[in-house]
Amino acid sequence: MGLADYARLARAGYVLAREGAFSVVEEKHLPPGARAGVRLARLIERPEIKRTGRVERLTRALNRLGPTYVKFGQTLATRPDVVGADIAGDLSALQDRMTPFDPDLVPDILREALGERADDLTALSAPLAAASIAQVHSAQLKPLRGARAKKVAVKMLRPGIASRFYADIGSFYAAGRFAERLLPATRRLKPTDVVKTLDHSARLELDLRLEAAAISEFAENIKNDEGFVIPEVSWDHTAENVLTTSWVEGIPIRNHAAIDRAGLDRRKLAATLLQNFLRHAIRDGFFHADMHPGNLFVDPRSGDIIAVDFGIMGRINRSERRFLADILYGFITRDYRMVAQRHFDIGYVPETQSVDDFSLAIRSIGEPLHGRTATEISMARVLGQLFAITELFDMQTRPELVLLQKSMVLVEGVARALDPDLDIWTVAEPVVGEWLRREQGPLGKxxxxxxxxxxxxxxxxxxxxxxxxxxxxxxxxxxxxxxxxxxxxxxxxxxxxxxxxxxxxxxxxxxxxx
CATH class of the missing domain: 1.20.58 (Methane Monooxygenase Hydroxylase; Chain G, domain 1)
Known part of the structure; x- marks a missing residue:
């Protein structure tokens, strides 16, 4: 890690500040130190942003900075309740509508990756979706032994993406170590360990054979579930930088008008999405960790949710699954004392703190959320309050849960967009309650x-x-x-x-x- 990493970090900070990235933050919900940092960053903001309040070039800036910044933008795109509807709409282009790479490179990429098997893929289309790491084409897979040709999806990594990714990660490590050395208060957040967790996850995304394996394991877990389906892998046509799966046809989940025209119930879809995510995380401990709208579709015939792009998967062990279930159930039943105790048990809150005081802080967050619809809840305010509580009680970050937390933010954002009146606790109770009853029964024992x-x-x-x-x-x-x-x-x-x-x-x- 050298000066180049710090230079990239400084450039990224300048570009983001210049393009108004910090203007989307509501300062009043931030602690004093963070508030001062935001104000300092906004000093170099472009004058037209200050004049009009419109952040127009943030999407291009994130794309220019690199794939890991794009991932961050994809998450923000699902949270119009945090960044505003206009900015979220602009950032949604990062999910699957980025500029594709040169199509003349595609034949050589396939030939080098698949060898003679590349000839099995015919009628290759122009790029149908392009994101930060890869792009997707449709193709016809030659029939075997008299079978009919089958339509497939062919995913290819962007050329040179690995080097861009490693450069980004290097600057993130620099930021984490810089913060830990100069800002002792950030050490409880373990920024370097968080970066290490994200680094490991994203490196797996750069090998599409591992994504194929994730699809295979995920398919085994959900084979008896209803309302959630995924494509099948063609292993003979998969390599480190090429993944071929069965073709899935559906309505993009963010196209609410098309979903309505198909006569599908958006409230039911929102509940199905949230419940299936919780089922994967709590029951299986293995979940899709990149559920932004560009990776989700709806079957217009069955109403099933179709998920694609399994490059980033999350995995949690049984104790962490129990923690998640207990926390959710505690909020559902308003058992804030239990929620507080579980935070102590897993090490989020140091033993030097008071369980009773922390229970009171949790209650101050949970009570205003009950009985309210999604449109009545300001997630920016909730996140600000959560951040203040973490500082007050010297809460420690658990890096192994970072992907789970990020994924819950994504899924909740998509579900809230489908159903603005979503009651998260009511929807979550059947899944969480069923699993906890099983854990407390003979099978769990x-x-x-x-x-x-x-x-x-x-x-x-x-x-x-x-x-x-x-x-x-x-x-x-x-x-x-x-x-x-x-x-x-x-x-x-x-x-x-x-x-x-x-x-x-x-x-x-x-x-x-x-």
Missing amino acids: FEDLRESLETLGTAARRVPLLIAEAEIVLADERARKRTQPVLPPALVQAIGWLGAGVLLLAFIRLLFFW
């Missing part, structure tokens, strides 16, 4: 026992290795200090087998007294 036994078994298998390592260490020590008494090997073995006995007793106690 059995899974708890199984996990405990697996942990115990792993520890037991390590006992002989620990004994061997102890003998090696003692032998080395004996060779180095022959004049000093050492523990005899028999005693070392006795200690090791004593440890094994303790583990065995723990196993028996767990098995018969659970």
